[in-house]
Amino acid sequence: MRSDIVKELKSVTAEGNIRTREDMGKHTTFRTGGCADVFVTPQSVTEAADIVRLLLAREAKYMVIGNGSNLLVSDNGYSGCIVCMGSAVGDITVSGNVITAGAGALLSKVANAAYESGLTGLEFASGIPGTLGGAVVMNAGAYGSEMKDVITSVTMLDADNGQTVIFTGEDMKFGYRTSIVKNHPLIVLEAQITLDEGNKEEIKERMDELARRRKEKQPLEFPSAGSTFKRPEGYFAGKLIEDAGLKGFSVGGAEVSEKHCGFVVNKGGATASDIIELIKKVRLTVNEKFGVLLEPEVVILGEDIDK
Ligand SMILES: Cc1cc2nc3c(=O)[nH]c(=O)nc-3n(C[C@H](O)[C@H](O)[C@H](O)COP(=O)(O)OP(=O)(O)OC[C@H]3O[C@@H](n4cnc5c(N)ncnc54)[C@H](O)[C@@H]3O)c2cc1C
Structure with missing residues (x-):
């Protein structure tokens, strides 16, 4: 540069x-x-x-x-x-049942602010380790809910002309792990989340329960990027990978998690090339065995995995 x-x-x-x-x-x-x-x-x-x-x-x-x-x-x-x-771009303010936060606010912090204010609807996001901006771009979701359900307004920079624009939730064209930002040069600066009034104890219970479920099912003890692949229609990526006999399969320090086959984990010293090679191998094997081409959910920078 x-x-x-x-x-x-x-x-x-x-x-x-x-x-x-x-x-x-x-x-x-x-x-x-x-x-x-x-x-x-x-x-x-x-x-x-x-x-x-x-x-x-x-x-x-x-x-x-x-x-x-x-x-x-x-x-x-x-x-x-x-x-x-x-976090410097992550101020969080709560007014009534609306939370406004900067793109850099961690979802865990936003979910905690919701809890503190007795607002329900964002419990699902408390264990997703991303920022609000990243979650808006990806339409992050878990346990039957997604950002689409709660985002009511997003302030963005339009990189075509440098202007600031404000989109409604509907304008964001949220879909499964996607939004308008995936196909347009937009930068998320701030977003508004509208929630319902709830019971603080119940909100806390739900957050704790989801955290327990994550810990039990996901290999949180190893570095990863969460689910490596999107859920193919009619299937579960993890199940297809396991049925293809790839549980624990590794390339260098990268491994298909033994705990949850939908996760590729860095068992120690994995290079990005190890992870990419593993992803390619998993796609190839699952496609050969079941005729399903898995699409990565993980954003891969600087490598074309179709090559
Ligand atoms: C252990 C673990 C569990 C996970 N569980 C879940 C889950 O349950 N559900 C789920 O959906 N995801 C899950 N994820 C994946 C990840 O946390 C989410 O996709 C999250 O929303 C990504 O946010 P981020 O800030 O880390 O984004 P990044 O990884 O930094 O970026 C992701 C993409 O968004 C773009 N982007 C980020 N911020 C902005 C911005 N402000 N403006 C424009 N573009 C931007 C980047 O360019 C990139 O293309 C998990 C990951 C891990 C490691």
């Missing part, structure tokens, strides 16, 4: 928020991957928008990320600027 861009970034954010050759293993829950040429952590929603506007004006390659919990960066790294929406 051009060094003049790094210099110019210093005009919109403090020098301490800009890093070069940043190890993306530190910013993804897979705990592996190459380096980003430039890595910026905006300190406010306004700053995030200014940074992206600058990158747009300079026609620089960039990508916005949240907590990296659905992301795998190739070992070759990313030859552009990663804009990471962290």
